[in-house]
């Protein structure tokens with residue numbers, strides 16, 4: 467995995483620290499992020515085009531990450547009052563926050579206005595009116611983007627597809643609602659129509675979907691010449707060794723290529739909102755093997771001390787992951803096993819067919835790479851399993867960014 471190297475003795479290390487030592491110091495399961503890799507990805511994204519990069523904080527969020535991305539000049543996308551509160555608490559200039567959501571509450575909208583977020587992405591006519599009335603009562607003007615459903619089906623899992631006509635997100639282009647919303651906001655004294663937003667989905671590998679997205683928006687762009695065009699996130703990430711992913715440069719070429727076919731003001735601000743592609747490959751999860759059960763003629767179950775509570779993606783989206791042994795980085799992976807979690811259901815499978823060295827034994831540490839996005843952020847306390855710690859590593863060594871939960875944490879909300 468990125469950020470790791472194999473020592474002569476076969477141990478896998480990150481910034482000179484053996485992953486086994488990190489497991490020893492911080493326990494398992496444990497998310498381990500390579501800070502330099504995060505910075506490198508953020509730099510690649512920023513350098514790919516003269517666009518504004520707004521990190522989609524739903525992929526993974528904590529204050530330390532906000533501080534890192536803030537120093538690098540990134541903007542951030544938040545999709546709830548909770549994400550907004552964490553980003554504000556991390557010290558990001560509110561002007562660099564983009565606020566999303568298809569059902570923002572009255573409170574969330576008010577908080578966004580009171581913090582002075584840079585852009586509110588308006589998702590429905592009801593919300594447009596709610597926001598307008600909040601602004602009227604405070605005598606302020608909100609800068610908004612109108613979220614448009616471009617009617618593009620990206621080739622991805624249906625749960626993370628958002629650009630098609632049948633969706634809960636945004637204003638339909640086809641029915642004319644998008645134009646009505648734009649016209650309505652242009653007329654408002656308390657809304658400043660800054661531009662449009664669209665997001666076609668997540669884990670997208672075929673860049674032609676983005677070409678189609680811009681093509682679908684072309685009429686609106688040429689007609690209204692918006693100051694800002696936010697084209698969303700969704701760039702795909704390789705979870706398995708043989709997958710090829712588009713780069714930020716290739717993504718930029720497709721988007722800017724599509725835009726260059728239009729009459730667009732050269733001063734138009736283009737925003738992209740990558741989440742997964744910025745952060746996924748920066749982290750791996752360390753687990754300890756508890757039991758190994760061989761079912762002759764069927765399969766071998768390797769149970770680890772985490773599971774669907776720290777990585778629900780395999781269960782939710784049938785997502786594939788790989789595993790390796792940080793203690794034996796160069797060992798031949800000649801045994802196919804099924805890695806399962808510790809939760810009380812058979813669906814709690816992390817990797818159906820994982821290739822690991824035949825020597826794998828109970829008590830060994832294994833690592834699953836590319837768990838930096840939508841792992842910790844979607845983690846749960848199912849079976850009252852405490853959430854694992856998150857460790858950041860750079861040349862200063864490993865340190866806790868988020869401590870692991872304790873049994874007391876599990877009880878802290880009970881009256």
Ligand code: LLP
Nearest residue numbers: 522665668669699700701739740741742840
């Ligand atoms: N912008 C908007 C408006 C979004 O809804 C999303 C993701 C993004 C940006 C960032 O997309 P990304 O670059 O990360 O693909 N839990 C799912 C992914 C859900 C994505 C939701 N929206 C998963 O684990 O695959």
